[in-house]
Amino acid sequence: LHNWDPIEGFELWDNWSKQDKESYAKNKENYTTQEKWQTFKSNNIQNKLTIGTLIRKVKMIRERKNWKELIPVNNPFNHPKIRTDSLPNKLQDYAKSLARMAEVDETVITMGLFGIISTILSSHYYVSPKPDWRESVNLYTIIALPSANNKTLILRNISQPLKDWEKAKSTEKDLIIEKQKEKLKIWNLQLEYKRKQICKSKTLDEKNHLEREIDRLIDSKPEVDHKIKLFGNNFTSESLLQDLYEQKGKLSLIADEGGLFETLFGLYTGGKTNFDIVLKGIDGGTEKMKRKSCEFHIPEIYLSMVLLVQPAIITKLHNRSSTQGVGLEERFIYLLPKILLGHRKLDDYSIPIGLKLNYDRLCQDLLDIVYSLDEPIKLLLSDTAKSEFYKFRADIEKELGPGGSLSNILGWGGKLCGYVLRFAGLIHVVDNYPIRNQEDNTTISLETMQKAIEIGNILIEHAVYAFGFNTSASKTTDRVVVWLKKILSSSRDRFTQTDLYKEFRIPAKDIKPDLDLLIECNYIKIANYKNDHAKKDTTVYLINPKLKDFK
Incomplete structure (x- = not known):
């Protein structure tokens, strides 16, 4: 206050001092407040603390609380687990046992x-958080696993109850379908x-009579059921489509292979891609198609997917130009679990028969x-639960904004x-x-909602x-981090692209990947400020104050 304005500063300080009447009266016995005020004068002009500096430091302390924790740029991904206790309670013990037998990360x-x-519940249940929102329960899941990770073993165990139920229902329906086929054969004759x-026909009346009979016959065409098929x-x-x-x-x-994507990428159609059914199948889309022999009309399509594939399949999916802009990639849930190869026990553990029977019974009952x-x-x-969900929605909305963790994958x-x-x-x-x-x-x-949000x-x-x-992180990223610490040590908390170029002489497009990584790891974030002297807003990068003490 003294350096800011000796006169107005004194009045502010003196009024503030009078709030503690006892201390104020005691100090007045020794010297006047003016005498005490003069002792505050700094002998070193370089170390003076102005009101502007004080306000800036208070803002930095306040902003420090609003920043997320820093993630080391040299190890930004630690394969976070989705644990078995995220599952419904009735499945958790079986899941733990299967993970132990297959010796894979429990996320898988x-x-x-x-x-x-x-696969079981799809199309039969949906969640409605409000009247105009209907969310089906089918999922498109891709789990990246290299070879030698027991992918086939895992899928065989988790899908076996579905195969058994399919087989039992097919046996029950075989006789019914045969009778329906016989009726259809008679109808055709x-x-x-x-x-x-x-x-x-020789007369018009006879012809009209036969036409009416044919119309009635067509209207009464017997239907033939199809065997239940849960998955392929x-x-x-x-x-x-069939x-x-x-x-x-x-x-x-x-x-456990990526053959689906080869099909989508045109393996059997001369390179012609066909994503429509997969795009529509996530939320109950309609499909109409005419063929020479028949016409398809599917009012609602609900596909589910469980794909355990080589990691390269995910890269291939993202790098295909034909998938860009159509929304295919965005419909999948991606999992990159920790790989345990080289650290497995390789023992002879098996799933207890009781757990297996319980799992089989649960699936077949459902x-x-x-x-x-x-x-x-x-489902409402x-x-x-609704309050918790809408808080999560608000958090996600922020992450979709500039500099948010989802800003690159909107x-x-x-x-x-x-x-x-x-x-x-x-x-x-x-x-x-x-x-x-x-x-x-x-x-x-x-x-239940908290469990789901944790998964999300x-x-x-x-x-x-x-x-x-x-x-x-690249070498350039490391250099930028050192420079950011240097800026913070000089009591600044931001920089511009001009500052960046002056320091490193690297074009903006070349250093953008490094900035994106630093944003992703919470080192910096973007803020746009109105510039009265320019047509565009000025892009400013704010520096996380926690970086100053971060090793």
């Missing part, structure tokens, strides 16, 4: 089992006979329930809240089954890394 088993639940008769592991675009039609729009892809439902069941959020980030609702729905239905109608427990609890937060880290926006 957890997300694989979510995929199986999604009758239709052919009537058509021959109409050609031989290898499709062409045509066979996928199976979806036969299964009334519901199907799952469960595979299948019996969903295939007996007349219409989909709506409790008041506390398409994926925009779908994250929907993914969280889907996980909440899956957890709720399994933990509270049987849910056969709206009168059963259809309200998702706070605890972890998925962000995996997605950022999978999309390639979180790479190891």
Whole structure:
């Protein structure tokens, strides 16, 4: 205050001192307040503290609390786990046991089992946080695993109850389908006979009568059911469409290879891509298609996917020019679990038979329930669950903004809240089954929503890394970090692109990847300021004050 203005500063200081009447009276006995004021004068003009500096330091302390924790740029991704306790309670023990037997990170088993639940419940349940929002519970999941990680073993174990249920239902339906086929054969013969008769008709009345009979016959064409097919592991675009039609729009892809993407990229169609069914299948899209022999109309498509693939498949998916801008990449959940190769026990552990039977029974009970439902069941959020979800939405909205963790993957980030609702729905239905109608427990609890949100937060880290926006630090990044610390030590907390160029003489486009990494790891963030002397706003980079003491 003394350096700011000796006169006005004295009045402010004197009034402030008078608030403590006892100390003020005691000090006045020794010297006047003016005498004390003069002792505050600094002998070293370089060390003076002005009111502007004081305000700036207070702002820096306040801003320090608003910054996220720094992530070391030389190790930005630590393969965060989605643990087995994220699953519905009835699946957790089985998941732990399978992870131990397969000797893989528990993330693999957890997300694989979510995929199986999604396969079962898809199209039969949906979550509605508000009247105009309907979120289905099917998932598109890609788990990246190199060779020798027991992918086939894992998928065989988690999908076996589905195969057994399929087989049992097919046996029950075989006789019914045979009878329906016989009826259809007789119908075809009758239709052919009537058509021959109409050609031989001699009078107009006879012809009109036969036409009416043919119309009635066509209207009464017997239907032939199809065998239930829950999932497959290898499709062409045509066979996928045919199976979806036969299964009334519901199907799952469960595979340990990336063949699906080869199909999408045009392996069987001369390079012509076909993403439409996958794009529509995430949220109940409609498909209409005409062929020479028939016409397809699928009112709602609900696909689910559990794909355990080589990591290179994810890179291939992102690097294909044909996938850019169509929304294909953004529809998948990406998992890059920690690889345990080289550190496995390689013992003879097996899943206890009791756990396996419980898992089989649970899956088959759920299948019996969903295939007996007349219409989909709506799941609602409790008041506390809804409040928690909307807080999460607000947090995600900030991360989608400039400098946020999702700013580079807006398409994926925009779908994250929907993914969280889907996980909440899956957890709720399994933990509270049987849910056969709206009168059963259809309200998702706070605890379930918190589980789903925790999964969503972890998925962000995996997605950022999978999309390639979180790479190891370069030498330039390290140099920039040293420079940022130097700026902070001089009591500054920001810099511009001009400052950056003057220091490093590197064009903006060449240093952008380093800045993106520093933003991702919470070292800096972008702020735009109005510049009255320029047409555009000035881009300023704020420096995380925590960096000053960060090693």
